[in-house]
Amino acid sequence: MAEQSTAPQTAAPTPMIYKGLAGVPVDYTAVSKVNPDTNSLLYRGYPVQELAASCTFEEVAYLLWHGELPDDAELAAFEERERSLRGLDHDVKRIIDELPLTAHPMDVVRTAVSVIGASDPATPDDSPEANLDKSLRLLAKLPSIVAYDQRRRHDLEFVEPRDDLGFSANFLWQTFGEAAELPVVTAFDVSMILYAEHSFNASTFTARVITSTLADLYSAVVGAIGALKGPLHGGANEAVMHAFEEIGAGEGGAERAVAWLDTALAEKRKIMGFGHRVYKNGDSRVPTMRDSMERMVEHYDRPDLLELYVALEQAMGERKGIKPNLDYPAGPTYHLMGFDTLTFTPLFVASRITGWTAHIMEQAAANALIRPLSVYNGHDERHVPTKD
Numbered sequence: 602m603a604e605q606s607t608a609p610q611t612a613a614p615t616p617m618i619y620k621g622l623a624g625v626p627v628d629y630t631a632v633s634k635v636n637p638d639t640n641s642l643l644y645r646g647y648p649v650q651e652l653a654a655s656c657t658f659e660e661v662a663y664l665l666w667h668g669e670l671p672d673d674a675e676l677a678a679f680e681e682r683e684r685s686l687r688g689l690d691h692d693v694k695r696i697i698d699e700l701p702l703t704a705h706p707m708d709v710v711r712t713a714v715s716v717i718g719a720s721d722p723a724t725p726d727d728s729p730e731a732n733l734d735k736s737l738r739l740l741a742k743l744p745s746i747v748a749y750d751q752r753r754r755h756d757l758e759f760v761e762p763r764d765d766l767g768f769s770a771n772f773l774w775q776t777f778g779e780a781a782e783l784p785v786v787t788a789f790d791v792s793m794i795l796y797a798e799h800s801f802n803a804s805t806f807t808a809r810v811i812t813s814t815l816a817d818l819y820s821a822v823v824g825a826i827g828a829l830k831g832p833l834h835g836g837a838n839e840a841v842m843h844a845f846e847e848i849g850a851g852e853g854g855a856e857r858a859v860a861w862l863d864t865a866l867a868e869k870r871k872i873m874g875f876g877h878r879v880y881k882n883g884d885s886r887v888p889t890m891r892d893s894m895e896r897m898v899e900h901y902d903r904p905d906l907l908e909l910y911v912a913l914e915q916a917m918g919e920r921k922g923i924k925p926n927l928d929y930p931a932g933p934t935y936h937l938m939g940f941d942t943l944t945f946t947p948l949f950v951a952s953r954i955t956g957w958t959a960h961i962m963e964q965a966a967a968n969a970l971i972r973p974l975s976v977y978n979g980h981d982e983r984h985v986p987t988k989d
């Protein structure tokens with residue numbers, strides 16, 4: 602038994618506060634490894650660059666969920682099921698139609714996922730099989746949701762999914778209503794692979810917190826979408842394009858970029874698409890995404906956009922020594938492909954659904970309620986005045 606002391610109490614030591622949980626490991630994960638020292642990213646042990654070079658996004662989704670790459674038969678069965686789930690129920694379309702065009706597309710995606718969850722009789726079933734099925738359902742339907750919302754903003758009809766096309770080719774087909782050329786499909790697929798997973802980022806952690814309360818998978822995904830929307834996280838790909846629009850590509854773009862940056866830094870603005878909580882010397886995914894962006898610059902003959910990209914990156918390096926993150930090359934790539942700027946973060950959702958749900962299933966399999974402590978720094982105890 603602890604000895605009781607009558608000595609005067611010394612003040613308790615001030616507990617360490619890890620603001621923003623920076624640098625704090627909170628659990629194990631076998632889904633991915635982000636290593637800032639070697640500037641590498643592994644999904645289930647495989648370098649993401651190798652996956653981007655040799656695999657389709659469907660294979661990567663399978664890998665993230667099952668821990669292994671699929672063999673031919675497993676892939677064929679997976680693709681068949683994914684393709685069969687791509688359609689949207691009338692109710693989901695009706696509810697999207699009722700949302701005002703002033704709603705951000707991230708709000709539309711969040712609402713649509715919520716509706717799918719509320720309508721799925723399997724929602725309360727949290728068995729691994731049911732969670733896998735829900736994950737695949739969302740993966741298959743997100744392109745329909747994102748494409749439908751972009752098209753309704755241009756007064757265009759929904760384009761039905763095609764089951765003869767892979768995930769990325771079909772996504773582009775449903776968005777633009779025409780078959781995309783192979784280099785565009787490839788660049789888009791690479792972006793989906795690079796965005797798929799990144800350990801305990803804010804949105805994935807949100808999904809894990811929600812899962813830790815034993816709430817259902819759909820609730821965790823809805824929460825993750827909310828966390829991804831912010832410009833310090835997924836919203837940055839949209840914000841990069843707003844900056845490019847403010848600066849204006851075309852003749853003199855490079856000079857304008859430098860002047861724009863100086864003003865923005867003088868105003869203490871964060872430059873979107875630069876910096877990272879974990880990587881302090883560049884983001885492992887940027888070279889691969891930049892390569893895809895350059896292919897698109899060539900494909901669409903937009904060297905002016907690349908010039909602006911390079912000028913801003915160089916000036917940011919000189920002034921702050923801060924390097925781009927994945928959102929920096931992804932934003933202009935999606936712009937070149939024809940996506941509306943407001944649709945960029947929903948594209949991130951359509952990819953990250955794989956990583957989120959892999960983490961949700963991992964959290965559920967070895968759960969502990971996530972509930973940290975806080976240090977109170979408010980008023981000392983006080984009392985409500987008695988009323989006469």
Ligand SMILES: CC(=O)SCCNC(=O)CCNC(=O)[C@H](O)C(C)(C)COP(=O)(O)OP(=O)(O)OC[C@H]1O[C@@H](n2cnc3c(N)ncnc32)[C@H](O)[C@@H]1OP(=O)(O)O
Pocket residue numbers: 621832833834835837870871872873874875876877878879921923926927928
């Ligand atoms: C896919 C993704 O989600 S990647 C992240 C996407 N987000 C963005 O691109 C938003 C812009 N970037 C940022 O805001 C930050 O770099 C973050 C939020 C991503 C990481 O932030 P943290 O690790 O918390 O670093 P923090 O914000 O404390 O920055 C450290 C210093 O670098 C500066 N800094 C970091 N990023 C930037 C930036 N993009 N623009 C200007 N200054 C920056 C900060 O002002 C701070 O300077 P100070 O020490 O003089 O105050």
Ligand SMILES: O=C([O-])CC(=O)C(=O)O
Pocket residue numbers: 796798799801802803834878879926927
């Ligand atoms: O890891 C992070 O904090 C943000 C990020 O790059 C991602 O989620 O892809």
